[in-house]
Amino acid sequence: MFNKLQYISQGETAEKQLYNIHQALDAGCDWIQMRFKNQTPEKRFVLAEAVKVLCEEYLANFIVNDDVILAQKIGADGVHLGLTDMSIPGARAILGNRKIIGATANTFEDVLIQSKNGCDYIGLGPFQFTETKEKLSPILGAEGYVSILNKMKTQNILTPVYAIGGITLENIEILVKTGIHGIAVSGMITKSPEKQKLVQQLNDKLYANVII
């Protein structure tokens, strides 16, 4: 089963991205999604290669946002695809069954489609407002997660769900209670002055009820 904490990178330049990813790895994040939007394919390729080396060094999982071909070219562990990105069957045909394909959902109907199409996990959100992403889908709040996860249960959909969007440390307990598997965060970790302590606190809360 996947780890419960995914770090989504940010940074205006490749250097800043790599710095932020390195910091997250140093702090104990072991799952990185490289999200470097509106850049040339060359810049994204160079960054992805550097991130791959770094993630191997730290034994972290490395997935690429949006770009299936880039993920394939550099041998990443997978991709995250939104509702308007490449289709999951299309990505599966290129990457095969051993790679991780994450998919976005904002509604139960999205969850149904994405899980039927064979994604490995669902990024469900946004939980609340965030400046990290433009053109946000409607905010779900904790009630939205309860409602969607309950419907998943009744239809026996077992795909792990990650909450995403504006999540802070104070939100973790309430999110865990909704039945999510984990969280995907960007700003909270990128902006934290005490990343190691934060990642520890997040993992403590995310794994509080897990019996090993």
Ligand SMILES: Cc1ncc(COP(=O)(O)OP(=O)(O)O)c(N)n1
């Ligand atoms: C874990 C996770 N969940 C959702 C998203 C959002 O993906 P998408 O809707 O394609 O938006 P962009 O990130 O591409 O702007 C995500 N990246 N990761």
Ligand SMILES: Cc1ncsc1CCOP(=O)(O)O
């Ligand atoms: C990529 C994405 N998709 C929905 S919200 C979001 C941004 C998550 O970043 P943050 O944790 O900074 O809100």
Ligand SMILES: [Mg+2]
């Ligand atoms: Mg996308």
